[in-house]
Amino acid sequence: MSDRIEKFVEAMHIQPHERILEIGCGHGVAASLICEKLATGHYVGIDRSPKMVAAATKRNAAFVSAGLATFVVATLESYDPGQARFDKVLAMRVRLFHDRPEEAGRLAERWLAPGGKLFVQYDEPGGG
Template structure:
């Protein structure tokens, strides 16, 4: 991970998401908005809602995505996923990058809520980067186990080097 730019580190996320031009995405914990910007570049009629609890992250994400915000393809909000009001069945994909909430004591109601936010057949994608293969493998296993306890089907975990992607399909 050392020596790799934030854009390069998020490019693999967006490539794994396989964003379609009309997709509706929710990014939980958007940080500085790098993945949001890369996803928005692939949209034509779709939309990304990016949320983060930290005001400083939201400010950076808004600055990085200013053109996408003006174009109407991105919205960035300061919000906590456990409390923000969002319409049910309004996202094709919900994703998070390095958000430990998904592998450390994941609140069951949160996963149920995400399931309600997704369209039927929509996907939750949880991405993680860790310094070692063993560490990221453990994180992927914990995230996959949490997702399997809820109304998600086809939960898969893919670990490559020090990166992991866990995918769960909404029932």
């Protein structure tokens, strides 16, 4: 388990009822930690890579079966959540937040419910 991801998720103070969206969910490591904290809430993980979505779905199969988690192949730029809005949106190591932070932030904030919060972390993998 990644200490980096664990600390990030802890800092989000996830509540059992919250609706959470992760952009660039990768292998679904944060997803597992988040879903453990949910009861009536829901987690959606998107990633532009079908391979990553397949890996995240497999890793979190129990949460998906329980209706707590959904994984979708989609990009930050093109994701369409319909009417759904989220209490917390997170993105870790998704490059657009480093290269064009204002644009990435604006795209992600479209999906926040009123009073919702965006959580972003970017560092170069292996670079500290």
